[in-house]
């Protein structure tokens with residue numbers, strides 16, 4: 001969605017001001033929550049920080065004054081594993097799409113190579129746990145949009161060989177083989193080739209990600225996939241009526257086949273009030289988009305950061321409502337009630353969307369543990385939501401891959 005692309009991420013310099021006063025500070029986290037949080041493996045399945053890597057002067061190892069993610073802040077917030085998104089807009093296709101995807105995969109791998117003490121590439125659940133044992137953050141990759149394989153399964157296989165462990169079947173626009181939730185349906189879900197893509201992902205051990213896809217694409221993928229699927233960054237449609245969010249029925253069906261919905265923190269997916277305000281006065285977003293283009297041109301990283309800054313300014317000016325991080329907890333709790341505590345996780349959309357107040361960056365993650373404990377969640381359920389559910393799905397996807405290769409039926 002253009003809106004999500006342009007209006008982006010959390011910027012701390014604003015957040016430390018008057019708007020933060022009602023939100024508990026990190027040092028207000030209870031000893032119990034702190035202990036549990038830092039003893040857990042916290043996994044985030046969707047971060048758009050990759051766009052910043054392409055910018056040249058961004059260093060993942062240094063604490064940045066902007067954006068949400070860098071190694072020092074991930075450590076401070078106890079984030080143990082992060083999926084860096086390999087993303088380009090749906091309109092870029094063919095060889096150009098492949099070139100961009102490979103550049104981004106290389107950029108992630110280069111950041112990992114440059115910071116061997118802090119972060120290590122992981123491609124399996126066991127490698128995530130090993131990274132943890134070494135005191136390092138696990139870096140993983142997900143391709144956000146099936147258009148990046150350019151209708152070629154050999155490209156999918158190459159991405160998998162380079163370490164990509166999930167692929168979102170579409171982004172905001174349709175692929176040539178799958179419908180998106182934010183485009184006009186033309187395929188009635190997955191085409192025959194789209195079904196082959198899902199089968200090949202199963203064989204390769206690449207998780208099928210159904211965030212962004214249409215409801216019919218979701219249903220088709222669920223019927224075809226032999227492995228549990230994830231929604232890497234989606235929230236609950238029952239609370240916020242965005243087509244990108246999942247209905248209760250979808251979450252139940254995903255859970256019935258062992259999958260996980262990873263709650264997205266973007267305010268436009270969390271809050272109906274925010275969504276309604278954007279819709280009521282389209283001039284607000286149009287003005288933000290105009291200013292972003294003026295400031296950034298084609299620079300995606302710049303667009304993400306400036307878009308968020310300008311959106312926060314609009315909130316401060318009272319043009320858009322102020323949404324707090326408690327809304328994330330509301331979505332987690334709803335998803336748990338619908339799908340069960342074994343089927344919910346975290347997919348922030350950090351550095352790619354508008355974060356709610358109180359969840360400006362990775363340092364704020366212990367607030368989620370604190371809030372869930374306060375709601376009466378057991379420590380075991382909190383651990384699952386923080387990351388164990390995702391690791392379970394990864395292990396299961398790996399097992400299915402091994403079985404399919406052993407049977408050699410594909």
Ligand SMILES: [Zn+2]
Nearest residue numbers: 144211212233
């Ligand atoms: Zn997305």
